[in-house]
Amino acid sequence: MSNFTKLPAVLLLADGTVYYGKAAGKIGTTTGEICFNTGMTGYQEIFTDPSYYGQIMVTTNAHIGNYGVSEEDTESNTIQIAGLVCKNYSVPYSRKLANESIQDYFQEDNLVGISDVDTRSLVRHIRHKGAMNAIISSEILDIDVLKEKLKEVPSMDGLELSSKVSTNTAYYFGDENAKYRVAVLDLGVKKNILRNFHARNIYAKVFPAKTSFTEMEAWTPDGYFISNGPGDPAAMPYAIDTVKEIIAADKPLFGICLGHQLLALANGVRTKKMFNGHRGINHPVKNIINNSCEITSQNHGFGVVAEDIENADNIEITHVNLNDKSIEGIRVKGKKAFSVQYHPESSPGPHDSRYLFDNFVDMLTV
Known part of the structure; x- marks a missing residue:
């Protein structure tokens, strides 16, 4: 050139x-x-x-x-x-x-x-x-x-976009003889998330965004993953309902970014559009559970409403952003369901948070 x-x-x-x-x-x-x-x-x-x-x-x-x-x-x-x-x-x-x-x-x-x-x-x-x-x-x-x-350009607030980037047909990723099977609801999943599953002896089946829980469950997965993706999570009732069904069935569930927001919405916690979002590879996050700090890769323009989570009896906050105190991780009490707002697959970014994939594998073994 x-x-x-x-x-x-x-x-x-x-x-x-x-x-x-x-x-x-x-x-x-x-x-x-x-x-x-x-x-x-x-x-x-x-x-x-x-x-x-x-x-x-x-x-x-x-x-x-x-x-x-x-x-x-x-x-x-x-x-x-x-x-x-x-x-x-x-x-x-x-x-x-x-x-x-x-x-x-x-x-x-x-x-x-x-x-x-x-x-x-x-x-x-x-x-x-x-x-x-x-x-x-x-x-x-x-x-x-x-x-x-x-x-003429619509506002991102209220815009559903995941169905535009999701796969049209289900596909597999990894070794079919792997120890675990995980159903991935593709709302805009990144390849490196799937690579991290493969590296942990997981065979993934990636489903289109609007796939029902019944259809995914027919594959008999050991657990479910709700992916990252674009748009307003509150404009995705189809995904919120799916997450509710996974939780009700007491299946292991892990959500990243948009998946984190959908887990919150499925438990009655509202989401909101952020003033200018978090996008970068050096955001400090505190793990409240083990009192440690990790540097994270982030990309989100929406977040969960902190007041709702603090007042929710069934939700426990696990991670907090050290820059603005926004909620970065939650888990559902009494269920095998957790999520983080940031990107532990770290592509690009630091590898501090990849232990979360190991935590999910631990859930699959129970």
Whole structure:
């Protein structure tokens, strides 16, 4: 891509704020809710995380694309973010394991982005004003026209998106002769979660988002996993009902991120849209059970209502965020069901929390 030419592009936020920069990826127009990730590495894993579906990603690290793209670094089969905003867009790359440049990758997956933006200023603006919709265009530079297009974009609040990223048909992952069988409700599951199951002698069957408990139970799994995913958990009554049935049947259950929020909702705890969310790979979390601290990878724009959990007789808080005291983990009293808001599969991120997969395996052996 030595002949890559940087054309003008524009980023417009819903509050009227405008940033000018250069086109990155495909020439075109894209919309979504703007958010930012503070991780200094792992951009490809972030781009392919289904939990980011429908969102425009701002990367705070100064260089994006400098180590290219590798087929082995994906968390799903396609780019999931709606658009990219970055500072330095590095088309030339240096990594022997890389297969192609970020520009080729974006063009193949039709991803529209903008570079040469003051991302420090932009992130400070989002922190102050909160998450909002935005539009990127490298084909339309008329702000008035973009404002009209932006008005048509729905709010993430109340939006059900998991059915758009979930598998259409059930599939298997791992060794069919493994010791345990786990039914995975795919609401946007990441590949590294499945890899962590495989590494712990688990054979997984991954089911579409709207699969009933009865259909999953027919496979006779030893336990259930409720995955991460995009959108508003409160807009997913089908998944909430499924989680309720799993709990009522007293089956081992583990939830991550969206799965954590659904476990809360299934127990009468409300969820809420956060002001600007948690997205990064260095969030400190306290494990209340063993009085230890772990550095975690996070990606969520919704959270559980702390007051509801504190007043719930059947829920025990297991983990708390040390930055803002938000609830990061819960377990259901008297049941083999627990969940965390963060990502113990750590792709990208630290491995401090992978013990949670071992805790789930321990439940399967009881």
